[in-house]
Amino acid sequence: MPLQPAPIEKKTDIPEGVWLRCEGCGEMLYTREFEEMLRVCKVCHHHHRLDARTRIKQLVDEGTFEEFLADLVSTDPLQFTDRIPYKERLQQIQEQSGEKEAILVGKAYIKGRGVILGVMNPAFIMASMGAVVGEKVTTAAERAVEDNLPLVLVTASGGARMQEGMVSLVQMAKTSAALAKLDDAGGLYITVLTDPTTAGVAASFAMLGDVIISEPKAMVGFAGPRVIANTIKAELPDGFQTAEFLLERGFIDRIVERKELRSEIARLIDYCGK
Amino acid sequence: MADTIVNSSAGNGNTAVSGSGLLEFEKPLARIEQEIAQLEAQQQTTGRDLSEPIGELRNLLRGMTREIYTKLTAWETVQVARHPRRPIISDYLRFMVKDFVELHGDRTFGDDKAMVCGFGRIAGHKVMLVGHNKGKDTKEKIACHFGCAHPEGYRKSLLKMKLAEKFNLPIVCLIDTQGAYPGIGAEERGISQAIAVNLLEMSRLKCPIVCVVIGEGGSGGALGIGVGDRMALLQHSFYSVISPEGCAAILFKTGEQARRAAESLHLTANELLKLQIIDDIIPEPLGGAHRRPDETIQAVDQYLAKTLRELKRVRIDTLLKRRYNRLRTVGSFFESANKPATPPRIRKPKAQGADRLADAASVDGASKHRRSPAPVAAVESV
CATH class of the missing domain: 3.90.226.10 (2-enoyl-CoA Hydratase; Chain A, domain 1)
Known part of the structure; x- marks a missing residue:
């Protein structure tokens, strides 16, 4: 079940040359240093959420990201209205974020290795998956087959997008089917789980990586913690549904610090890539 | 394989809904079903032929069921x-x-x-x-x-x-x-x-x-x-x-x-x-x-x-x-x-x-x- 959308972080939240407070430990951090640390707290190592453009900038060789399907937008198949019409919600978020949808996909180089890259944007309706996200992930997988390149997806999502109803749910099957094709073709698929990767996205392409790595302390799970607590009528254990919890239970391969991601992905490609 | 299916409730639908199994929007149907049951009981005990009113009620029941079930809202469907x-x-x-x-x-x-x-x-x-x-x-x-x-x-x-x-x-x-x-x-x-x-x-x-x-x-x-x-x-x-x-x-x-x-x-x-x-x-x-x-x-x-x-x-x-x-x-x-x-x-x-x-x-x-x-x-x- 999709999680509640989080408040939108504006890009301008972190102006140059001022102090800001770590969301993990509350420590005051100098912004320039914080950016140099890839938005990781130098005190508690809290990995702050990144918008997709910042993530791509951090991850790929400078200037190599060539985006595809950049202008796909939802057609609002259900004519959905909650507190405001879905169309309006999309417009608002598009203006605020400067992005058209919750994922960017394209071709890029990481330490000189060509990849098909997809990066989800937690600032866009909690990176929930509707028809556009499904289509972009599917096309990315198909492009990885065509171009004989590894596929790297950086996931973050509240799950399927409720405002698109069943159209969202079937994207889980669509993306998984495309990943089966990539698997059949012998392509490498790496997923990088980031905070939060949950529900319909966790239960489809996020958990299907040949190698699954995660940033530290990322929340990764299927059902929302409140739903679970209500069902079992008990408190949830500490660290429940974190990357560390999943590593312990055998569901992810490695936990990797943000600053190591580039070299880690390159290393994996060297072992498995063609 | 139709022959393997037991016709347990065929033609006996008036008893299919009652008690806890009753949905809110079906209550009008239940009332008619009750009336039919009463008339049938009466017919049994008194020996009077009530098939005509019973038949009418059955028609009414069928019509109302059709009416309700062709217009089910999404929530009623759930x-x-x-x-x-x-x-x-x-x-x-x-x-x-x-x-x-x-x-x-x-x-x-x-x-x-x-x-x-x-x-x-x-x-x-x-x-x-x-x-x-x-x-x-x-x-x-x-x-x-x-x-x-x-x-x-x-x-x-x-x-x-x-x-x-x-x-x-x-x-x-x-x-x-x-x-x-x-x-x-x-x-x-x-x-x-x-x-x-x-x-x-x-x-x-x-x-x-x-x-x-x-x-x-x-x-x-x-x-x-x-x-x-x-x-x-x-x-x-x-x-x-x-x-x-x-x-x-x-x-x-x-x-x-x-x-x-x-x-x-x-x-x-x-x-x-x-x-x-x-x-x-x-x-x-x-x-x-x-x-x-x-x-x-x-x-x-x-x-x-x-x-x-x-x-x-x-x-x-x-x-x-x-x-x-x-x-x-x-x-x-x-x-x-x-x-x-x-x-x-x-x-x-x-x-x-x-x-x-x-x-x-x-x-x-x-x-x-x-x-x-x-x-x-x-x-x-x-």
Whole structure:
């Protein structure tokens, strides 16, 4: 079940040359240093959420990201209205974020290795998956087959997008089917789980990586913690549904610090890539 | 296989609804049913011929049932789909599946009773049957978590489906769940991964797969055994990305808006057919599956007989290509922001409601709604 959308972080939240407070430990951090640390707290190592453009900038060789399907937008198949019409919600978020949808996909180089890259944007309706996200992930997988390149997806999502109803749910099957094709073709698929990767996205392409790595302390799970607590009528254990919890239970391969991601992905490609 | 179905409640529908099984919008029907029962009792004791008023009341009852059931709202459909007397998998096993050989366990962790798997014969076809089990009595309901499966349930289903693939048996999935079980154990044992792997593997299993939602199609827990060559819904079942209650709690900030959420989510069979999410609707008898379980099961049986016959004729590589194409194009509701192109074609709704209900006994009505060619996705090349 999709999680509640989080408040939108504006890009301008972190102006140059001022102090800001770590969301993990509350420590005051100098912004320039914080950016140099890839938005990781130098005190508690809290990995702050990144918008997709910042993530791509951090991850790929400078200037190599060539985006595809950049202008796909939802057609609002259900004519959905909650507190405001879905169309309006999309417009608002598009203006605020400067992005058209919750994922960017394209071709890029990481330490000189060509990849098909997809990066989800937690600032866009909690990176929930509707028809556009499904289509972009599917096309990315198909492009990885065509171009004989590894596929790297950086996931973050509240799950399927409720405002698109069943159209969202079937994207889980669509993306998984495309990943089966990539698997059949012998392509490498790496997923990088980031905070939060949950529900319909966790239960489809996020958990299907040949190698699954995660940033530290990322929340990764299927059902929302409140739903679970209500069902079992008990408190949830500490660290429940974190990357560390999943590593312990055998569901992810490695936990990797943000600053190591580039070299880690390159290393994996060297072992498995063609 | 119609002869194997017990006609337990045929022609006896007036006793089918009473007590706890009564839905709010059915109360007017119950009052007439009561009157009929009283008149019948009177006739019995006094020996007076009351067949005329009884007949009139029966006509009235039929008319009102038709009236109510052709105009079910989405929220009422959800109630019907969750009806305590709606036939569940054990009913289908008793009356539709012959020579069932249950196969337990995921060979790794345990045996999830919320997922039933096994060999069986449906309309003469040898199949692998996979389905959610909600349980009949309290004890069974608790043992199978009211049909909410754990990771081991999905892994069990995949293991048995791969067995079917090995011996070239078609797979029939009967979907009926609120969703995968939301609990600590389910998360610890990787419910996300278990469902994800099912989606991937089912997309490439080399045997025909037919999926039917017979009651509740609850989100990822339903989809986890819901990838295949055909997806059908029983007329008053539903399939949704999230429960109306859950949607209301999140988007409308109050659980009481579930009625509104149900409408907004387009979760009924007719809406999903229009969106081309599903291929077929299997008609239910007048007044819903809980009034005539036997006729309902018979309709599913006939649908499966026909669909399995069709799918078994198709070469496996063609079948897999079609399956991929179906998955690839389903739910393609997007356009280019710069060059708005034609949106995906939406199939015109066909005869619904009264016509469909009148068709309840004939499965021809069900198969008229075959998926038209893939919707034209308005993707601009980059």
